[in-house]
Amino acid sequence: MLSAQHINKSFSGVQVLHDVHFSLLAGEVHALLGENGAGKSTLLKTLFGMYRPDSGTLSVAGTPVVLGSPKDAQAQGIAMIHQELALIPELSVAQNVLLGNEGRELLNYGRMQARVRPFLEQVGLNVHPATPVKRLTIAQQQMVEIARAVARQARIIIMDEPTSSLTTHEIGQLYRVVRDLTARGVGIIYVSHHFDEIEELADRVTVLRDGRYIGTVRQRDVTQDQLVTMMVGRELVAQTAPPERTPGAVRLDVRGLSSNVFREVSLQVRAGEVVTLAGLIGAGRTEVLRAIYGADPSTGGEVRLEGVLMSRRTPADMMGRGVGFIAEDRRHQGIVPDARVSVNMMLTSWAKGKVGVGERDMLRAVEPQIQQLGIRPANPHQIIRRLSGGNQQKVILGRWLSAGCDLLLIDEPTRGIDVASKADIYALIDDLARSGVAVLMVSSELPEVLRLSDRILVMREGRLAGELARADASEERILALATGVHTHAKDPAVA
Secondary structure: OEEEEEEEEEEOOEEEEEEEEEEEOOOOEEEEEOOOOOOHHHHHHHHOOOOOOOEEEEEEOOEEEOOOOHHHHHHOOEEEEOOOOOOOOOOEHHHHHOOOOOHHHHHOHHHHHHHHHHHHHHOOOOOOOOOEHHHOOHHHHHHHHHHHHHHOOOOEEEEEOOOOOOOHHHHHHHHHHHHHHHHOOOEEEEEOOOHHHHHHHOOEEEEEEOOEEEEEEEHHHOOHHHHHHHHHOOOOOOOOOOOOOOOOOEEEEEEEEEOOOOOOEEEEEEOOOEEEEEEOOOOOHHHHHHHHHOOOOOOEEEEEEOOEEOOOOOHHHHHHOOEEEEOOOHHHHHOOOOOEHHHHHHHHHHHOOOOOOOHHHHHHHHHHHHHHHOOOOOOOOOEHHHOOHHHHHHHHHHHHHHHOOOEEEEEOOOOOOOHHHHHHHHHHHHHHHHOOOEEEEEOOOHHHHHHHOOEEEEEEOOEEEEEEEHHHOOHHHHHHHHHOOOOOOOOOOOO
């Protein structure tokens, strides 16, 4: 159905893909695995015509093709569902589904909606075609993307981290759509860092490492540990919780903080401890973090830093008081995409006047951080948007390590990041806490919450539903508080 042979690609003299091979059969789910920086995104964009390979051949249905643009790929029956969804929020569902493929229905909205309904039904999306996309949930928007691929009669669909923002129920819905598509003969290239998804859906798995093809295996013939070894070139030490930390004085004291999304949130974070806000998507966790930092308005309550009332909070005020903030949306709120790694890493240090703006001063400050954090490629001049998500996250962490902070607010620290990069970031967060930094974190991954946290504050529907000490926490107890469904265990925290 699709074949890529001897693919090579470089950017600014840095080789990103080295003699890579990949093939896709009709009606199969072929998972693509690799660490952040392994070359997965570059290969996907090459298969979708966003990048031209320096050498190698691409074939569709046995015929060699040249994909010079996404339009060329679409003409060959290839569609791509990007991790960052490519929809136009102000347009309707119908307009987005038929975008670039409107035909005679362009100015006839009734016909356009009628034409779209069968595609929405096929992907199980029960919304009116006239609904503006901006009113849909992330999961519904993703189904609009898949409906668009179906409308274009795509025979090959590339899905890049499709579950990164979905709830458990929504993930189940996606699984059903994927199985329906493959039953119709559609081939799917599936990228995920979650091994349970690979086990659930994939027929075959191809692994890349450092831009090189490592191998292709049948999913049912390998274990998770074997796949991890293929990905990283070594066996990973099992991730266990670090030894207990001894917290110090209160760094952050939040009392009765409220907004239009959450109500009466009170919490404390001490020096040298990691506190995590857990809960379901939509519970208000991100909004609490942003309100504390002054990025979003609050309607009541107070925030104190080391006992000092922050009555007027802006991100600049909080940064000046030693507070760092790492947003969930790296692409839009964490990086300057077209700037170099060195510039992105020094933004906060420049704002604080800690580092000169000269090239020599900047490189002197940045190069040790790049080595310490294991950023790949280790090139301070690389444009940051060309780095993988895991390496971009390391650059953002490096920004606050360079500038220094007493309190770090982190929203979904390992979203879309591979298993090896997660281990690196866990170690960095642990090191920060042991150095005396207070860390307040939001995470939707329960193993991560249990691995990193000294205390866990669980939110439900905009309110704090309870607190769990590290020794008392389990996935079941966290979910019981997050959903309001009591377990049968004798647990006073959830009774």
